[in-house]
Amino acid sequence: MIKKRSTILIILFIFTTIAYFYNQIGPYDKKSIDEVIVKIPKGSSVYEVADILFENHLIKSKLFFVNLSRITNKDKNIKAGTYKIPQYFSNKEILELLNSGKIYKDFIIVTIPEGFELKQIAQRLEQQGLVDKNKFIDLANDVDNFKREFDFLNEEGITSLEGYLFPDTYYLEKTFSEEAIIRLMLRRFSEVYNKEIRQRQKELGLSLNELITLSSIIEREAKLDNERALISAVFHNRMKIDMPLQSCATVQYVIGERKAILSNSDIQIDSPYNTYKNKGLPPGPIASPGEASIKAALYPADVDYLYFVAKKDGSHSFATNYNDHLKNRRENLGR
Incomplete structure (x- = not known):
């Protein structure tokens, strides 16, 4: 009885191991229709190739991929180039493609x-x-x-x-x-534009148009990542007290030129996008913001700043009142 049970356990172990092996060398996602473009640099070892494929969600296991390539003698014939690989390809199919040299050029x-x-x-x-x-x-x-x-x-x-x-x-x-x-x-x-962003947007009472509009202004004004939330805070604070945003980027959008310094006539231009003449946000975005600026619009820094002025190195000086802002202008712009 004990011998029979041991035999059954051994058989189950063998079948489980085989099933696990085939699962690991099978497609990353057999139901997916997505194709991933990857570049295999010249001189890459099979280990480096496995790293690239694993990071791009094309294989489940680097170890099993390497071992399979060696068992099938395909580890020495991987050709450098750019490949377009479906996620439903098994390890065997990927190795055949990488050995064929049929690179994706188009x-x-x-x-x-x-x-x-x-x-x-x-x-x-x-x-x-x-x-x-x-x-x-x-x-x-x-x-x-x-x-x-x-x-x-x-x-x-x-x-x-x-x-x-x-x-x-x-x-x-x-x-x-x-x-x-x-x-x-x-x-x-x-x-x-995921669930987290949608939820935070709802908490702030912003429409999607308002969120992306504000994000685009932050994107155009911020040069440094660590200042995005600070610039966002300035605009949020201004909107809370019904103060014009006075963003140079919105005027630059209107005049079609990214001038370093705007003239008085520039900031007097008649347009709903001119945030010197109009309070609140302009009608729509002025550029395509990245994820960092969208996050900054949603999570402004907890500061009381109402002003900022650009410095020569691309960073900004911030102020909570107009007198300090004038001082920052003189120090950074000489006027």
């Missing part, structure tokens, strides 16, 4: 920096031969065309995709249309 890497305006995004994509700038801008101004797929665009006040084309590095196929690229950027925004 894409262009484009980085959209935080703080880029819609027209700047369109310009950069056109320079890469990916879009017609005017067509891209026209499509981005037709919000209704994207509302069915992206429900957040149905919120009140959103009349353009300015601010919602998320800044990031994109791998774009040359065959992508203007609309496909816009959808990709909106999809990236929807990933960032």
